[in-house]
Each structure stands twice: as structure tokens, then as C-alpha cells.
Amino acid sequence: VIPTTSDTVSGARRGPLSRHRVVRAAIHYIDAHGLPDLTMRRLASTLGVEAMSLYKHVSGRDNLLDTVVEALLDDLYGHPDVQPEAARDWRDYLRRVANGVRQVALDHPQVFPLVATRPPAAPWIRPPLRSLNWIESFLRTMESHGFGERQSVDAYKAFTSFLLGHLLLEVAGRQVAIGPEETSRVDGETPRADLRGYPHIRDMAGLLHEDTASTEFASSLENLLRRLATMRDGATLTEAPVQ
Amino acid sequence: VIPTTSDTVSGARRGPLSRHRVVRAAIHYIDAHGLPDLTMRRLASTLGVEAMSLYKHVSGRDNLLDTVVEALLDDLYGHPDVQPEAARDWRDYLRRVANGVRQVALDHPQVFPLVATRPPAAPWIRPPLRSLNWIESFLRTMESHGFGERQSVDAYKAFTSFLLGHLLLEVAGRQVAIGPEETSRVDGETPRADLRGYPHIRDMAGLLHEDTASTEFASSLENLLRRLATMRDGATLTEAPVQ
């Protein structure tokens, strides 16, 4: 049998296993079935292989999950839109990175919580910009646009907090219900909970249901950019010592 | 044998099991050993009981984790500092809630990621203020201080994004290394990674290591309060339709 490279049928084998193929399959599996359903045995079976074969390429399940996170961030790091050279100024750069990370989160809503919560390798590495490449690139770009060292680091901290809060909440809202639930609800009506005793929630139910994630994100990002501009021009986030 | 209520020895039994005791024990266990180590069997054994007994009080492990999150938020909800009546104005209220949630996060750094990432019961319920009681209380308080319905909901969204981003990153920085690592490092020196190729990170290593979480949190909170004040006085976060 000649192995085909275009065969994507579940359980199909196409060439030898590789670390790259294992990680790609893991991302695909989580996207399709959710993190809790990912087991070494099931992942192996989608690759047409036994679980033990995976251990030639990752050192265990935890390492696999870390590698998944790393792969997603490395892909984005290589994307032309987020290259520092592509940006007109630091605002443009931050908008590009923000939208790039957001796109990753929206493309992989089931994986993003992993980006947010896998324990970072060092305490100063802040999700979601959690690779040395990203941090180096970020700091270099800010400095090249007039941010001092302290301001660049403060900007890194503020920017990552902003991204994490907004994107984690945005993907949480898109999270599919846990488990193989009865999806047989007939109409589009929300199965409204019993809101007796919660009159304000009931009154504002329409507003609460509105999906404003995109405008929220954009508006909060612009606010952050104004704040960073102020920081750059003298004020500090963390009260620089009056040496 | 007369059961004692003050006995806290591991494996001790004190009176009959109850849902409350199970949940309390779970919080304590996660605080002490981390979430991955929490199993139904091990939790049961700290209560001097077999795993199967837990199923009389929670419907399974997932339900236990949801209940843990709920318990933490209910405790805070009852705290005198965060009662709407205790606050002088809406700014004071938001500062009290922000600091209250932050204290919960710092007291239970291993549990807080659960508050952030357990799938909420409805898409409009936003961690970390993820109970109907909290949402109702928040919306009522904002409205009573001159926020309109849309502004109150926008404030809820902006406030939760702020809390989640900052607190998740703050507890991530405090996360103990995974597993029973060799903690036998002799001196206080950070085991500095090899930073060849990352000159900016190397140059700013000191700043990156500085723990500025408290000032960051306070400064970002004050910025949010200014933004919300602007919103209250006419501007909207989400571009109200020009009906």
C-alpha cells in the first residue's frame, strides 16, 4: 500500500509519525472534541497508531499540552502581519498583535484556555505572549519607538493582562456545553433560567445576551493605547523610584 | 470513640459527612496539593471515608469543582466589605469588590484558575463574577448610581475582563512549580535561563522579575474607573445604535 499524503480519514496513516504531526493532530482533536476528551490513547488512534508510539515524540501528556500552546504561538509569531517591520508605529504594532492573538483564540476556542492557564516556565513570562521570542520582539519594538526599559516592561504587563482578560472571556462565551448534551432544542430561544428574585438581570437580559465582544475589544484596546502613550511620555505605571 | 470537632488530623472523622464539609475539604486539598492531585479517592481519604461516600453529596468530580467555585464566590458575596450599602459611591463599590476578589485569588491561587475557566452556566455569565447574586447586585448598584442599563452591562463586562486578566496573571506568577520538584536550590538566585539571542530580555531581566502586581492592579483599576465615569456621562462602550 502506497501511503498518500492527502488522506485525512480518521485512523489513516500517512508516512511516519513525527512530533509535528502529533502536535497538529492534538490541536485538531481539541478543536473538535474539547480538552477533557483528549487522551493519549484516543489521539493515537486518530493517527492510526497505538498510544505508546506517541512517547517517542513527546515526553508525556503534560509535555504534549505545553507543545500545543507553543505551536500556536510560534505560528502566529511567524505571521507577516505581526512582524515589527510591518508596523507603522507602536500603536499599529500593538493593534496587529492584539488582533493576531484574538484570531488565534477565536480559531481555537477550546485550546485558548490552555494558553492562558498552563503554568509558565518562569514567573515573568505572561500568557498569552508566553514565549521568549514574543517577549524579546515586544520589548525591542517598544524600545525602538521611544519607550524606556521600565515603560516597555510595564507595557508588556498591561498588554498581556488586557489580552488575557478579554480573550478568555470571549472564548468562554463561545464554549460549547460540556459533554454530549441534548442539542435537540427546537427553536433559537435561550432556555431562560428562572430569574425570579433577579429583577435587574431579567430587565437587562437582552443587553446581557448581546454579543459586543468585538467592539468591547477594540474600545478597550484603544483605551489601553492612550494609557500607554501617557506612560511613554513620562508617567509610570509602577511609580518609578524618585532616585 | 467520641468524635471530636476540633480534630484536624488527616483522615480524622468528625461527625457525619456533609456537602459543606466535602467542598471545604476540596478547597483545602487544592490549596495544599494543587488541582491535578485532587482525586475523588484522595479527597475521600482526607475525610476518613471511601470515595463512594462523596457521591451522596456531589454528583461527580465536575460538579464538585463547580461547587468549589460557587462556595468561594458565595463566601465573598456575604462579606461585609462588599455590601453595596457599605460603599460611599460606585467607585468605592468597585474598589471594594475588586480588592475582595483579589484577596480570594491570593488566598487560593491554585483554585482561582478554576474560577476563571470552568464553563459558565450561561454565555452572559462572566468569570470571576459568575453567580446570579453577584450579577444582580452589581447591576443594581451601578443603576442606583446613575448608570443606565446599557452602561451598567458595559461596566459589568469591562470590570470582569479587568479582574480576570489581572488576577489570573497575578496568581500564575505565584504558581508553584508543577509536581514534587527538587526544591533544594541553595541560594535565592533565579535559575536564569540561557538568554543568548534575547538581549532585551537579558537587559530588562531585573525589571521583569520585579513584583509590581499590586501597583499594576491599583493603577489599572483607577484607569478603568475613569473610563467608566466617561461612559456613565454619555459615551458608550459599544456604540449604542443611533436610533
Place this chain on the structure above:
DNA sequence: ACCTGAACACCGTTCAAGT
């Protein structure tokens, strides 16, 4: 060189049985 069978020490969860 690459993959597997069989085994080990666990899981969560069920159910009929004990006291």
C-alpha cells in the same frame, strides 16, 4: 528504526451489599 502487547498503578463511577 519504529511500533506494539502486555502489564502496572492508578482513575471516576456504578451498584448491590453491609452495618
Place this chain on the structure above:
DNA sequence: ACCTGAACACCGTTCAAGT
């Protein structure tokens, strides 16, 4: 009424063995 023993269908991971 409350807890348990034994069992089931899984896990992640190891290691010697297959091809």
C-alpha cells in the same frame, strides 16, 4: 441512614518484545 467492597471501563506510562 449512611457507608463500603467489589467491579467496570477507562486512564498515563513503562518496558521488553516484535517486525
